[in-house]
Amino acid sequence: MCMNTQRSCRCGRNSAHMVYRDNLLSPSILVNLYCPECRARAVWDGRTMVEDCGWVLEYDLDAAQALMDQRNLGQKATPEFILDEGYLSWQGLSPHDREMNHKLHRELEPLINQDLNLYLKSLKSRWLEHVASLKAAGWRKAQRA
Numbered sequence: 001m002c003m004n005t006q007r008s009c010r011c012g013r014n015s016a017h018m019v020y021r022d023n024l025l026s027p028s029i030l031v032n033l034y035c036p037e038c039r040a041r042a043v044w045d046g047r048t049m050v051e052d053c054g055w056v057l058e059y060d061l062d063a064a065q066a067l068m069d070q071r072n073l074g075q076k077a078t079p080e081f082i083l084d085e086g087y088l089s090w091q092g093l094s095p096h097d098r099e100m101n102h103k104l105h106r107e108l109e110p111l112i113n114q115d116l117n118l119y120l121k122s123l124k125s126r127w128l129e130h131v132a133s134l135k136a137a138g139w140r141k142a143q144r145a
């Protein structure tokens with residue numbers, strides 16, 4: 001099981017659904033989250049930060065490394081590794097995938113009683129369109145989807 005939580009950005013205007021793969025890292029490892037509207041407040045440090053389509057995630061890498069070593073991951077803690085591998089990362093491929101998923105289900109729900117096959121096919125094709133758009137926009141996790 002992975003714990004999922006919502007996290008507000010620094011300015012509070014936006015938030016993201018986060019995932020914690022294997023519950024390895026705790027929420028406090030993500031020291032700061034900046035949305036595209038408040039990212040100018042971040043003093044860029046490539047050692048502790050990673051950018052994803054205008055969002056900036058700042059991690060406590062020393063604490064992350066200690067937790068990773070405890071579990072013998074044999075990996076060097078880097079912001080890119082933590083984000084791309086899902087250890088403290090977007091739930092899905094972007095900050096709002098969860099909402100997008102719910103929205104799609106709500107939109108297509110009327111189809112369930114009419115034509116279940118069409119419902120499932122539509123759900124799949126609309127989701128693939130969404131993933132393709134994230135990929136085109138440059139979201140990191142979408143590049144490998």
Ligand SMILES: [Zn+2]
Pocket residue numbers: 009010011012013014034035036037038039
């Ligand atoms: Zn913000």
